[in-house]
Amino acid sequence: MPGFEVFGAEEKKEIMDVLDTGVLFRYEFGEQRQGIFKVREFEEKFAAHCGARYGQAVTSGTAALQVAMTALGIGPGDEVITQGFTFVATWEAIFAVGAVPVFTEVDETLNMDPADLEKKITPRTKLIIPVHMLGAQARIKEILAVADRHALPVLEDTAQAPGARLGGKALGSFGVCGTFSFDAVKTITTGEGGMVITNDATLWRRMSEYHDHGHDHVANPGGRGGEGRSFIGFNYRMMEIQGAIGLAQLAKLDDIVARQQQNKAALKEAAAHIPGVTFRTILDEQGDSASFLAFFLPDAEAAAKVNALLTANGAGAMAFGENTWHFYPKWEHLLAGSTLARSGWPFNDAKGKKRVVYDPDLLPKSAALMDRLLVYQVPVKLPEERLRQITEALNKAVNY
Numbered sequence: 001m002p003g004f005e006v007f008g009a010e011e012k013k014e015i016m017d018v019l020d021t022g023v024l025f026r027y028e029f030g031e032q033r034q035g036i037f038k039v040r041e042f043e044e045k046f047a048a049h050c051g052a053r054y055g056q057a058v059t060s061g062t063a064a065l066q067v068a069m070t071a072l073g074i075g076p077g078d079e080v081i082t083q084g085f086t087f088v089a090t091w092e093a094i095f096a097v098g099a100v101p102v103f104t105e106v107d108e109t110l111n112m113d114p115a116d117l118e119k120k121i122t123p124r125t126k127l128i129i130p131v132h133m134l135g136a137q138a139r140i141k142e143i144l145a146v147a148d149r150h151a152l153p154v155l156e157d158t159a160q161a162p163g164a165r166l167g168g169k170a171l172g173s174f175g176v177c178g179t180f181s182f183d184a185v186k187t188i189t190t191g192e193g194g195m196v197i198t199n200d201a202t203l204w205r206r207m208s209e210y211h212d213h214g215h216d217h218v219a220n221p222g223g224r225g226g227e228g229r230s231f232i233g234f235n236y237r238m239m240e241i242q243g244a245i246g247l248a249q250l251a252k253l254d255d256i257v258a259r260q261q262q263n264k265a266a267l268k269e270a271a272a273h274i275p276g277v278t279f280r281t282i283l284d285e286q287g288d289s290a291s292f293l294a295f296f297l298p299d300a301e302a303a304a305k306v307n308a309l310l311t312a313n314g315a316g317a318m319a320f321g322e323n324t325w326h327f328y329p330k331w332e333h334l335l336a337g338s339t340l341a342r343s344g345w346p347f348n349d350a351k352g353k354k355r356v357v358y359d360p361d362l363l364p365k366s367a368a369l370m371d372r373l374l375v376y377q378v379p380v381k382l383p384e385e386r387l388r389q390i391t392e393a394l395n396k397a398v399n400y
């Protein structure tokens, strides 16, 4: 998964370009910057890599979600549907714009179940956010078909799947926009950072202006220029050093994916020997970013036994049924409605009246899947020795 594994001279060179000018800000500074615009270049190259027209860099993947939703006009009174297996950032951002998150089941793709999505649409639904979790494709075509039937936009949370594709088309480029994260553990990293891609010029202009205090970017598309503002904004600007690192990392993305695919294939072959094992549904193996290998055992007991053996032999897997970061029933603060706001917002309205309550048993189908799921993160660099250790651990788990 992580781009930090391949940090090298390329990142240093890009950073030095910036330090040599002394301009850390993405806009202005005329001659002093000597024509160096790293964030802008990163936006252009990242969007091109995804086959999209525009890229808008921001400070994080969470900010990317927030900026995109704001530019789409999402706010109080709206419901936004996402999946119950994702990182907390997806629904934090929904709350942050004033909307209420509604959660769907996932299926064996470990992503949004399109049939459950259709059931959860109400007259208040204004946006659908499928997440391409663990490096691979959601059923984006089915999801778009449901969305089209209800005339709803789709934003793809692609934080965990840069470089992944479906039928050759980049994930994040199917919906009206796609968001990405470059945080410290993502496939390519700028330490902190994010991006929104889109083909919609109006949406891009709104995101560009909103993320820069609402300053006019019409006179100079994608950059400052004019005076005045059309709407209130905020500050989510990426700095030049992040853009510089992003450029070096982006140049390595295809190679990262190729190496992960190779390593994943080796791990998968070893895991396939475990009786009763099945693998997560991957809609397009060629387009899998291969950041993770996810497999199911027949039941929760078998998964626990297998993982105990793997752990005892130095190759424990992640058990998402127990993971408190990524799965709905483990989000105790969401279920309890814990917030710092005196009114209880966003769980209560301004007068303290309940807006939403989350039932811990809302997603039984997802829970049944998570309980029998084991996951390995796939490294870019997998030394022979480590591969042998994992393979031997998997071989010892066959008699669980």
Ligand SMILES: *Cc1c(COP(=O)(O)O)cnc(C)c1O
Pocket: 059, 060, 061, 062, 063, 086, 087, 089, 090, 131, 157, 159, 160, 180, 181, 182, 183, 192, 193, 194
């Ligand atoms: C990492 C992540 C985010 C948020 O990204 P940050 O850059 O850490 O804010 C959003 N969604 C998903 C699915 C993620 O994994």
